[in-house]
Amino acid sequence: MTGLRYVYAVCRPFSAPLQAQLTGVGGAPPRHLTHHGLVAVYSEVPARDFAEEALRAHLEDLDWVTETARAHQGVIDALTVVTTPLPLRLGTVFHDDSGVRTMMEARERDFRRTLDRLQGKVEWGVKVYAEAQGEEAQRGVPSPQASSAAAPAASGRDYLRRRSMSARAHEDMWQKAEEFATRLHASLSAHADDSRVHAPQNPALSGAAGRNVLNAAYLVPRAASEEFVELVDRTKDDVPGMRVELTGPWAAYSFVETPRPVGEGSG
Numbered sequence: 001m002t003g004l005r006y007v008y009a010v011c012r013p014f015s016a017p018l019q020a021q022l023t024g025v026g027g028a029p030p031r032h033l034t035h036h037g038l039v040a041v042y043s044e045v046p047a048r049d050f051a052e053e054a055l056r057a058h059l060e061d062l063d064w065v066t067e068t069a070r071a072h073q074g075v076i077d078a079l080t081v082v083t084t085p086l087p088l089r090l091g092t093v094f095h096d097d098s099g100v101r102t103m104m105e106a107r108e109r110d111f112r113r114t115l116d117r118l119q120g121k122v123e124w125g126v127k128v129y130a131e132a133q134g135e136e137a138q139r140g141v142p143s144p145q146a147s148s149a150a151a152p153a154a155s156g157r158d159y160l161r162r163r164s165m166s167a168r169a170h171e172d173m174w175q176k177a178e179e180f181a182t183r184l185h186a187s188l189s190a191h192a193d194d195s196r197v198h199a200p201q202n203p204a205l206s207g208a209a210g211r212n213v214l215n216a217a218y219l220v221p222r223a224a225s226e227e228f229v230e231l232v233d234r235t236k237d238d239v240p241g242m243r244v245e246l247t248g249p250w251a252a253y254s255f256v257e258t259p260r261p262v263g264e265g266s267g
Contacts, residue, residue: 003028003044004051005094008075009085009251010104010111011039016082024075025068035101038111041079042100050093059091080251084119086111087251114256121193122249124218124228127201128184129210129243130177173241174211180239181214187235191228192218196254210243217254225249 006025013034024030028043048054058064072090079085094100104111189195200212220228229246236244 004047005033005042005096005100006045006050007040007042007088007092007094007100007103008072009041009079009087010115011041011079011083011085012115013037013039014083018078018082022075022078023071025071027071030075030078033097033100035104036108038104038108038115040100040104041075041085043075045093050091052093055091055093065090076251080122080249084115084121085251086114086118086256087253118219118252118255120223121219121221121252122225123252123254124192124220124225124246124248125250126184126188126214126216126218126232127208127212127245127247128177128181128214129208129245130173130213131210131241131243174213176239177211177213177242180242184235184244185214185216188216188218188228188231191224191231192220194219194255198254208245219252219255220249222249 006028008024008030018030022030024043026043026045026049028045030041030043033040033042049058058068069090076085076087094103185195185197196217198215198217200215201208203209203212206212218228232244232246236242
């Protein structure tokens with residue numbers, strides 16, 4: 001084998017087969033390298049695209065990054081079905097098998113400790129959005145408050161009164177949103193082994209409607225996942241104007257220590 005080694009994840013040995021015809025980055029099939037009782041799952045990739053300078057140049061190409069990330073995630077998803085993978089960052093590349101073994105030896109203690117903590121668990125993501133214009137606006141029906149605000153102000157005092165009422169209404173809405181998100185997070189955290197709260201998503205980047213007031217991840221045992229999902233379903237309609245999005249199950253990205261920086265392994 002003469003290509004570089006693109007490593008997706010490290011896990012413990014597993015016997016269940018990955019899905020048939022699974023391909024990874026660059027269309028290459030995933031392979032296994034076992035070392036000291038741990039398994040690195042990787043694909044052979046060409047140096048012209050994944051040597052350090054070439055990789056850094058490709059990372060400036062959004063289309064290339066999107067395609068590569070999709071293939072990377074496809075392998076992680078397949079691994080999550082049959083085992084508990086410890087996912088590595090997009091673009092973790094080594095010259096050869098020896099480089100992969102060296103990385104595994106250097107981080108063996110951390111890998112084993114993390115895999116012990118994650119064993120049999122998956123990550124669920126929960127986002128809460130506050131719909132600023134309410135359910136009426138979503139249906140295309142203006143609310144009475146909106147209709148009143150649209151009428152011309154009778155005086156400057158009337159205009160200032162309306163502005164004050166609108167500001168208080170928005171403050172009340174955001175306060176209710178924050179309170180709902182806090183309650184939901186506390187409830188979900190009580191049913192998870194661990195949780196992480198991420199920074200709110202930028203709507204200009206995510207394209208999601210509404211204001212993101214909770215962006216959290218929960219580490220949940222597989223056996224308790226059905227109960228966790230039901231809990232989200234039961235509580236997501238507690239407050240009008242709140243939209244709750246559930247994603248998963250995923251490999252536990254949010255509960256893995258930051259791996260080696262992109263491209264460092266390619267030398």
